[in-house]
Amino acid sequence: MPKSASVVYMARARADSPVHLYLADAKSHLTRDLTPFAGTTVQRYTVSTTSPSVIAYLDLEKRGTYQPVLIDTANGATEPLSTSKLLNQALARMKQVTTVESAPERQQRNVASFSGTSDRRGTQKFSSYGYFNPAQDGIPRFTVSGQDKYKDRLKGQAEQRILFLTPTDRPGEHLKSFTEEEKKIVVRTWQWVCDTVPGLALRASRNDRLCLARIDKDEFYSSLDEKKEESAAQARFNEIVLTDIFFSATAFNRCRTLVHEVTHEADVGSHLSLSQQWLTFIDEKVPELQAALKFSRKHGIVALDDYGAKYFGLPSLYAAEQPEESLAEWTTAYIFGSVTTPPNIRQFLEQKILDPDCQEAKFEEKFIRAVYDQDIDKLKEVIRADSDFLQARFYLVRTYRNKKDYKQALAVSDELLKKIDSRKIYRISTNARAFAYFQHGDTLCGLNRYGEAQVFLNKAIALEPHNEEFLSAQRWMDNHRKNPESRKKA
Structure with missing residues (x-):
């Protein structure tokens, strides 16, 4: 934990309380409520990475209309920014900023962001990119280097490279049948993966078809102790399970979700993510972030957000869960360009995940045949x-x-x-x-x-x-x- 780091986060004091903005000092563990009025709700905030200031969007009149207010995090002084001119002037003074949204899926959990200067890494500059970005819609357009050479091998339409499983294929597993509209959504998303990263598509489908299953969200969580996080999909051995959340997400997030899951499919049996090479890449970063998570929970912050994860050199919080998720999150971040990918990780992904002809793919194919036989x-x-x-x-x-x-x-x-x-x-x-x-x-x-x-x-x-x-x-x-x-x- 950097010595001078502070934590700015949104949280509810109780389940029925309004969302407030808090500041916690990482060294002293002291926490202050920055929200000027007790019953006021914070919708989102913009934090400066160069000065002790935050612009919080507050429902001052309690009518669902959020107005920007400049808050000095050093002394708590507030300044209403009643015009766009005042807002722009404040943003100009803050220079480097990042914005954290109180997205619907996050309103029931605490969200934190790190700011400050690291005594080991120098001044940190953060991207405001988040895994769930409700502002993004429509199919994204990205170019991934080295992937064009694989496009000709993806013969046929995306629909011909998908196997939609039905309840009769998995008796007793409570699968649902895909509706025609859901099939169209899946095909469009899979087509995007095939067009953008054909090497990953070939690697994950093993030059054949991608197996997909459909299940209710409630059924998906029925075997879990608690629903820790909303999940749109889950990769299993040689198939991907999609839940209701996948189909209610934006097209942008569906693309991200599918990239994440097909990476798991490419990582057969966790062969790559539990390899010594990959563990060497993440062993230094993951414990640091997990220590920060432990600190945050101890002092009342249920969860940091992805902005805080980037401070520790990881693309997202989920990347600290376990090596398999770290690999999938780094692959997604590399393809979408949401963070700067270190050279050693980029080389690993390009050579072992995005290349369907790599030695690892042949080795894993041998393993799969041995399992089925x-x-x-x-x-x-x-x-x-x-x-x-x-x-x-x-x-x-x-x-x-x-x-x-x-x-x-x-x-x-x-x-x-x-x-x-x-x-x-x-x-x-x-x-x-x-x-x-x-x-x-x-x-x-x-x-x-x-x-x-x-x-x-x-x-x-x-x-x-x-x-x-x-x-x-x-x-x-x-x-x-x-x-x-x-x-x-x-």
Whole structure:
């Protein structure tokens, strides 16, 4: 945390309180309410990065009409900017500024921005770009260098390169059918990806079709402990799931969302994002931002915004979640030009994510074939080639279990858990860790070691308490204890 940094953020004191503007000193932890009147709501603010001043847009008359007011963050003095001339003069005095909007999806959470001078990096200059930008609409136009050579390989229309999954394709998963209008929206968005970054489109679809599934937002969150963030889509193994939010977003944000998710598809089994090379790039930056997040929560700021993330050298807050998200966020930021991408990260993306002919793509294709063929020898070859490829070990365990070779499955699972437990927590997603524990417990059940199996099932449930697969296994374990003769899972 920079010594002289301060935090300007919007927050509600209570759920039913108006949004106010606050200033927190990072060194002393003292927080001041900059909003001049108790019942006044702040809609947005413009903060100077060179002087102690903020222009807050306040509903002074409580009629939903927001007027600009200049606030001196040093002494709290206010100056109404009643004319556009006064506003322009104030902006000119502030010189370098950035604006933070109180967008609808953010009004229920606290938003923070960092300003000040870093004692290690010198004066910071920030972009006002945010991940959700309601002011942007329409399909964006970008040119990504080195991508034109792949366009001729995208034969046919975008619609022919999409496989829309239906409820009958995934029985029991509560999928919805895409409406015709939704299909048109998806096709337009996918066409933009194919036109703008054809290399990524080929890489993610593996020169074939992109598999897409549709699900209700409520169903999407039904297995989560709490809805931490509105999510428009989620990448799963060889398919992308779209929620209601994707279709209600602007065209601009749909393009960003799809780029993010197809990056996950290109990062097969987290092979790239958990590679030592990528972890080296982000290991210094992610802990810094996570420390800032811890500080912000301790002192009443629920979440920083993407502007604050850029201060720590990351494209967004989401980039600090885990390596997979960091890779997807950096790819999105590089394509959209929302931040300056460091040369080492840019080279990594260009050579391993945006190039469908890279060696990594061929290696991952070999892994995918081994998974679908349940080929133990091929999976072992993949692991020998990259001993840190955790997903290869995970699927080797699964393949042994499917073949009822629980002894070998347990040996590989032991190795997998040792590798997972040796990694820093932020490097492994909660979901991946939970399923590794669950699979280990299930393997122990295959060896009739039920007491040990319960220990690992408990670990899995502790990480994902509402996962129906885990809970179903727990019901079976409970039934087995009551009726040891039973061997049939509920």
